[in-house]
Amino acid sequence: MNVNTVGNQFCRRLKPTLSARIRALSTIAELNKLRNTHQVDANDVLKECWGNIKDRGKAINAYISVEDKDYLQQQASEAQTRWFKGQAKSVVDGVPIAIKDNICTERMTTTCGSKMLEGFESPYDATVVKLLRDAGALIVAKCNLDQFGMGSHNVHSHFGHVKNPKNTDGHFHFSLESLPSHQRSAGGSSGGSAAAVAADLCFAALGSDTGGSVRLPASYCGIVGFKPSYGRISRRGLIAYANSLDTVGILAKDTHDAELIYDILSKYDKQDPTSMLPSMRERIEQEYADYYDKMDLDSLKGVRIGVPQEYRVKELDESIMEIWRMGIQKLQKLGATIVPISLPNTQYALPAYYILALAEASSNMARYDGMRYGHTAEKTTSDLLYADARTEGLGAEVKRRIMMGTFALSAGHYEDHFLPAQKIRRLVQTDFNNVFCMPNPLLDDAVADLSNASKVHAIITPGAISTAPLISKCIPEVDDPTQHTSVKSVDGFIDDVMTVPASLAGMPAITVPAGKSTVDGWPVGLQLLAQYGDEKTLLHVAKLFQS
């Protein structure tokens, strides 16, 4: 489509079809092109977005709270003034963006999808929210999620399940409540964020990714889910699930948009002690300056991409295998060299991940005692006030994870579970370091091996083992015995198998739409991985792959 032509027409003659045009021009990048030539109005963008929220927001249940309309209109109108003067603050000035509800915002509540923090108003904005506000973005809503980020299908929210807005025929069906058996999972835990982007309730959304919580929903909803390297984006204000794994992630319509948001958010933050230091950022830039300069922007010539055999797990759907194969072929066509690689410790990653993540979670959840903020016990059954507050305020899945995590840290089990899991984490990292030609900047003695043909620049894997499952197949029977789902509470864990290794290694990973399943017609995403700190190569490959 010739964007400019469409824009001109839209501006001069096609006013009545405004909504349709904005919807068609649904990426931030395209919006910016029109904005720069004054062909689109920030007020109309908000209006369109607001209309979608009113239209389908409830059915999808992507949002827990929505910003005050007057406030948004005021913000949009100020943005429009800046647009008009050619003084836009950034590419997201006046662009509606939604925030996962485990990221603190001064305006609206920050619930973590839990009863414990229902109505909780944070006294401060998370650093990422502040950066977006400073860039002029309209923070339109707070997105639904699995409580405290714990879940893979967004069925563990105090505010209800999120429904996947995509459908087989490419159209939205927002009256699916009538067909509950057809409701599909939007993925989790950032299900609300992914569904909101997929259903045009915003242009992009922030999620959080601890073991795949951004990438899995992106795969299910047919959008892009980007988890940068651990430490690239400040975690201040991201409510901790598992500190050593948590990252703020970006859900966007395409890779380019994800990159635009990433560029705004990737800043050192001294209030986050795990934020990547400026010196490290510079070092990465400088060390690969030559390589990046030579990067061919239009092809993947000279880029080696690894295909890890260990990701062919037995749970992987044949239809996903097919998409993976097609993806590999596409990369080849783009000029990439495909290299079969081995990441031998991958099989241990999932159990190690769940031990470490839940151990950290059990610790992080300790502060929710209802004393200083959050849910206060309605009933008193114990002389320990916080025991009642926690019993009532925390959801079933959270409680299960606290118990498992507590077990892993208990005397005697720490040595049997936690320590081996930490060792596995190190082995998984070593696996990746062994196959990447880029050295891991975290290791002082690592050296670049750019010309080694057996080493790769990036890795391609499936984004999930299946397309979005039915929500009814994701609810553990123990949580709703009437449904007789025979689903065990740990069954959902397997859905993270493709995504957790990158989380354990802290590497950047992105899931991009790669087609539709030939079996059920639902979207499937493929995941691209790159060395720690090497977002540049990762986004380069992802952009070309998506083109």
Next chain:
Amino acid sequence: MFRCTFQYAAKTSIARGVCMRRGLHNPANGWNTVIGLEIHAQIDSQTKLFSDSLTSFNAPVNSNISVVDAAFPGVQPTLNEKCVELAVRTAIALGSTINNRSTFDRKHYFYPDLPQGYQITQHHSMYQPVSQGGELELATHDGVPEPMQVRIEQIQLEQDTGKSIHDMRPDMTLLDLNRAGSALQAGQFVKKLQALLRCVGSSNANMEEGSLRCDVNVSVHKEGDPWGTRCELKNLNSVRFLSAAIEAEIQRQIKVLENGGIIEQETRGYDVEQGKTFRLRGKETARDYRYMPETDLPSLILTQEYIDALRNNMPELPDAKRERLMQQYNLSDHDAAVLLSESNAAEYFETVCQGRPPKLVVNWTTHELFGQLASKNIPFAANPVSTDQLGSVLDLIQSGSVTGMTAKNVLKVMIDEAGGRLASEIVEERRWKKLDDKLILKEMCLQLMDKNPDKVRTTSYDVFCSSDDSLSYPILQVASIRSGNTKLATWLIGQIMGKTRGLADPVTLNKMMEQALGVKLDDLNNVSHSKGKKSKKKGQ
């Protein structure tokens, strides 16, 4: 051992230390005691260990509590550089080996004063604390009968959990090693450590105010036997009670064992009134703290350059300072000890000492100044008299322009008005300049005698005519004075002193009085002194 421990959320850093355990051989009945100290000292830092300044938060709910302190969702601890520096300084002072890389971990338990539900610490043995090893030497001048080395196990940083969230301050803790010791040694050790921490600037180390807390482990065993079961003593809020509690606990354990009983591992408190320890809780309530790495905090990396820079910039430590003061200023053991007992007193002394005789300065500092401050309940830390002021007082004494009595009054004025005025100004204003005009004083002496004819009775045999013209008056009870009645002479001097409001120069006055009386008062004094000495000896 000495550990620096960081305690509780946002604004808390604690250095934690583990120190000595020493065995004390009790020859009387063959019992050995083992004492362990775990000392938590709040790091003296404006900001808390892990929280940032309040101003950096967008809109604090309560301006006195940071969101980090209250463990709000989404906040992370940030390490306070100042606290780290103070911990490292403490480590250097104790000769502890500093780890270039140390890590933090979480210790879990639910408690109202622990908003996070865990304490950030470096306690867990598998992770490195800030420093390990080191020692503190106790010498006889520190109050122990025999010199001893107290080994420091480690210094760790941790959050202070001992205070409400409104008052979270950085802390330091000391634990003592498994060695035998006595209550006295433990007490002196704590005292010496306090002085060291204050000197390094890392903590106020005040037990009464809670900026230093001690948990003590005590066990007893028979010579040659393995160590006995230990009991922990908690909530001891002064060095005196610490020693008393240890002593009481040793006696209790010995008594129990000698009566055939067994010691149960438990935590005990100390009843000051009864001088006895009492059970707080037993071991059955021991918690599983579920230690795990604190992944919110990266490893603390201390480069050798950083450590060396601090090492090269250490304050003079108490023992070295003591040694130097005694040598440089020829001070007595006692004077040096008094000066070192108050923080900054030695520096104060040295400043005043510049260009002035040390003996005079030390007397005026430790006796007059300390004495006057103490009588007004002013701590030395709040001393209103500047070094310039005290110096100005001493200068007037030395130049002879005021009497000693006046000088004391000038100092009193300085303390009372706390206005920073120098001595000369005060003397000028109050007309306190010394009166040493011979003619005036003599005239006063003569007038005094005139006015007291009853005391200055003239009797024929008492009349004494001097060859000196000026002595033309009959003198009262001269014979009596001559025979040693110094009382009367003192009374006469006192009258003049009273009349001149103490401003009369005693030397000149004495001379004039001598002339007026026609006797040598010095001779009289000598007589009376020797008499006094004699009588004193008799008394002994």
